[in-house]
Structures are given as C-alpha cells and as structure tokens.
Amino acid sequence: MGWLFILGSGGDYVHASRHIVTLLDAVVECKRCVIDDFRNAKIYIIKTSDPGHWTTPSDFYNTLTQYLSDAGYSWVLLDDYDKIWNTLWSDNPPRDIVIINTHGEGQPVPTQYGLIYDTSTGDFTSDYKTVAQNYYKDLASRVRDYNWLLIEPIGYTYYNAMQNGHDTAEKGAIGGAGLNSFLSVINVSTDCWGNRLSTSPTPVVHCCALKYLWNSSWGSISVSAVRFFRLNTSLLPITNIWQIFHKKLNQVYVSGAIGIGVSDGARLFY
Numbered sequence: 001m002g003w004l005f006i007l008g009s010g011g012d013y014v015h016a017s018r019h020i021v022t023l024l025d026a027v028v029e030c031k032r033c034v035i036d037d038f039r040n041a042k043i044y045i046i047k048t049s050d051p052g053h054w055t056t057p058s059d060f061y062n063t064l065t066q067y068l069s070d071a072g073y074s075w076v077l078l079d080d081y082d083k084i085w086n087t088l089w090s091d092n093p094p095r096d097i098v099i100i101n102t103h104g105e106g107q108p109v110p111t112q113y114g115l116i117y118d119t120s121t122g123d124f125t126s127d128y129k130t131v132a133q134n135y136y137k138d139l140a141s142r143v144r145d146y147n148w149l150l151i152e153p154i155g156y157t158y159y160n161a162m163q164n165g166h167d168t169a170e171k172g173a174i175g176g177a178g179l180n181s182f183l184s185v186i187n188v189s190t191d192c193w194g195n196r197l198s199t200s201p202t203p204v205v206h207c208c209a210l211k212y213l214w215n216s217s218w219g220s221i222s223v224s225a226v227r228f229f230r231l232n233t234s235l236l237p238i239t240n241i242w243q244i245f246h247k248k249l250n251q252v253y254v255s256g257a258i259g260i261g262v263s264d265g266a267r268l269f270y
Contacts, residue, residue: 001261002143004182007153011054011104013063016153020064020100021071027149028073028098038149043068043075043098046084048108050162053169054155055104064102075100081110089113093142098149105155106178108162109135116163124171132161132174133181140182144261158182186260 007019027038047061068075078084087093089110101107109116114131117124125131136158143150152158158178160168168174 002146002148003150004140004143004157004260005149005151006157007151011154013055013060014067016060017064017067020151020153021067021073023151024068024073024098025071037096037147038098041096041098041149042094043073043100044078044087045075045100045102046078046107047102048079048081048084048162050103050108050165051167052103052154052162053105053160053167055102057102057104060102060104060154064100081108081112084108085110085112088142093146095146096148097146098151100151100153102153103162106132106158106160106162106168106174107135107139111163113138116161116168117166119164124166124168128161128168128171129174129177132158132168133177135161136178136182137184140185140260144185 005023007016024043027035028041028043030036030039045061045064047057050057052060065075076087078087088099089112109132113135115125116128116131139150142148156176156179158181159175160173161178162168
C-alpha cells in the first residue's frame, strides 16, 4: 500500500510548505498518525532543471527547505534524471519513503523511461501524452508496491509532464488523463474541477482534510469540514470537501491523502 497526498495549492510556496511540514509532523514524527510505516522515513525532493507548472521549482525548493530545516527535517535531493531513475526506478527501490515534487502540475520524466521531448528534433514526440500517462500509471504501482508517501503540493496533479527543459503545456497538456492514469491502479477516475466518478467495484480510498492537523501547527483554517472521510459509491464526501476548500481557501482543488492499495478500514490519520 502507499499514499498520494494532494494539496492543490495555487502556487503559494509558504502555504504549501506549511502544509507539507504539518503532514510530515503527522506521519514521520507519528503525531496523530494511525500507522508508523513512515516513522523517521527518508525524505526525497524532486527538483530538476526542468520547468515547473504553477511553480518555479528552484524558488519553491528554497522556501520549502527553509521550513523543513526549521522543523528539523533532512532530505535527499533528486536533481537530475540519473538520480531519479537510479533511486526510484531501480530493481530494488527504497521502501517506506516520502517523496515531494516541486514541479507543480507535473513531474520530470527521466529520459531512461521514455522520450517526451526529443532534443534532436527540437519538438515533442508524437506519443508524448501516452509516455506521460504510462509514467504516472507505473509511478502509482511503485507507490503501492513499495509503500511510498508521494506529496504533490501545487496545482492540478499530473496535468502536465516535464522533460529536457520543456513542459507539455507548450504542446498540449496531458490534462485530467494524467491523474486518472495514476488512479487507474485502484480503479478510480476523477475530475478535479469538481466531479468525481468511480467504476465498479468501488475501491477503498481514504482522504484527510488536514483541518485538525493545521489547528495544532499553523493556526486554524476557517473551514468547517470533517478531518477524515472515505469515498463511497456516490463519492459525495470528497466532492463536498473539495467545494468547501475551494470556496474558503480559493487555492485548493483537492486536499487529501488518497490510499493506493490500502485495505478496507485502513487510515492514515486519526
């Protein structure tokens, strides 16, 4: 099992960094966390020379690491394709780790995985969207199989992808198919503009709105929402949470920890 944490912050690095530290306090320091899988977990940060979408990765990284340092956390920087490939995509990758992506609405796709932007032609490949979608699907399998906590702080998760200094938004965004490719490993599809759909059978997916955690760490958010909920067949709870957060914070598409391959009744927070 593993977890995808989506914050959806609209490019506010301080807002995103505070949420991340709050989450780490919960799962790495085991404060209000049901499981201890990530106790003292190693933290990896993805920040290559590729552009971000809704972020400037270097600026976000500088803000984020200041907050991490102040909170006493250390991290390993994955700043090129070789480091990402050899660490996360090896035959024996690390287990029970935390990964933070600084590139906003997409991740850098190592060229070892597949080509999205061909430097020899100076253009995106004809199948760049398929390569990106497959990457996100395979990434989800790794999150599930190696029990990773993957944090996507900013924007619409996996709406784009980056490679060789370019963002797919230049040619045409991956769109909602990026996140849905990731979620396909648990048989879920979603539209982060407000509608949620699920195929049958409905899987067990859990989310945390972080209101309770925020109260203890960074002051109260002016939002009235349950702090823990489960998607059911109608998926109304997550739609309601999204509407509340979007209205009150005006920056958040989705906020929650989504279980990837979790067992029935499993929780990340209490």
